[in-house]
Amino acid sequence: MTTKQTIPSDEDLTAFIDGELTAEEAARIEAIVKEDESTAERLEFLARASLPFKQAFAPLLAEAPREKLETMLAAIPPQQSAKSDPTPAFATRRRFLGALAASLVAGIAIDRAVIGIGARFSAKDENSEWRAVVADYISLYTAETLAGPVPGREDQAAQLAGLDEKLGLSLSPEAVSLPGIEFKRALLLQYDGKALAQIAYLDPETGPMALCIVKSDKGPKAPDLESRKGMNVVYWSNATHAFMLIGRIPVDRVQELAENARSRLSS
Numbered sequence: 001m002t003t004k005q006t007i008p009s010d011e012d013l014t015a016f017i018d019g020e021l022t023a024e025e026a027a028r029i030e031a032i033v034k035e036d037e038s039t040a041e042r043l044e045f046l047a048r049a050s051l052p053f054k055q056a057f058a059p060l061l062a063e064a065p066r067e068k069l070e071t072m073l074a075a076i077p078p079q080q081s082a083k084s085d086p087t088p089a090f091a092t093r094r095r096f097l098g099a100l101a102a103s104l105v106a107g108i109a110i111d112r113a114v115i116g117i118g119a120r121f122s123a124k125d126e127n128s129e130w131r132a133v134v135a136d137y138i139s140l141y142t143a144e145t146l147a148g149p150v151p152g153r154e155d156q157a158a159q160l161a162g163l164d165e166k167l168g169l170s171l172s173p174e175a176v177s178l179p180g181i182e183f184k185r186a187l188l189l190q191y192d193g194k195a196l197a198q199i200a201y202l203d204p205e206t207g208p209m210a211l212c213i214v215k216s217d218k219g220p221k222a223p224d225l226e227s228r229k230g231m232n233v234v235y236w237s238n239a240t241h242a243f244m245l246i247g248r249i250p251v252d253r254v255q256e257l258a259e260n261a262r263s264r265l266s267s
Contacts, residue, residue: 142207182201
């Protein structure tokens with residue numbers, strides 16, 4: 001009788017990608033990947049869409065209350081492992097994500113980040129790749145991430161002006177406003193070597209939302225709906241740019257907001 005092997009977690013697969021497993025552990029995962037299609041697909045996605053979290057959030061960790069972080073992390077039970085060579089704290093992506101989670105709980109806002117990804121695109125829909133990466137990133141946000149007062153119109157305009165040159169757009173606070181949703185900040189990110197605008201909002205009922213924009217030469221596409229990481233996404237494109245609105249907000253509401261934004265951004 002053959003014993004079914006335990007499906008590896010995302011943490012195990014990430015460690016496999018990063019080369020942090022022993023030869024025995026790596027061989028076990030390789031065997032599972034060959035036999036289990038869903039695990040193989042998940043491994044491919046993680047390898048393709050992994051983010052440089054440590055570099056992206058280095059300023060955040062530098063500002064974090066180190067003593068509080070270390071206390072919180074020390075309370076997490078260590079995972080049993082066959083490794084004989086322990087890795088220094090904060091040296092791996094998994095430990096870094098633990099520090100990031102702790103710092104977000106402590107209420108520290110993320111002010112700058114860079115999204116990076118390899119150039120291996122899906123043959124069916126190239127644009128789906130950037131949406132997957134953005135969803136992974138936005139899923140880290142909490143209401144505390146976007147805490148603080150709403151910037152005044154002048155501050156909003158100044159932040160948006162920083163996006164215009166890189167994206168070839170002319171964005172105004174009125175063009176990106178969402179009825180009933182608080183504008184929080186506009187960030188210039190990077191995806192696959194291209195500028196990516198992220199305008200972050202805070203819905204008082206459902207939490208963080210984001211309107212993201214990237215240059216695209218794939219041509220116009222009517223709005224469509226999908227779900228990623230427990231969030232609803234409406235995405236569309238015009239002749240020069242691709243757009244997505246994402247958040248943990250009901251489908252009918254996110255579609256309404258997306259149509260509202262689309263009409264103003266295309267005018």
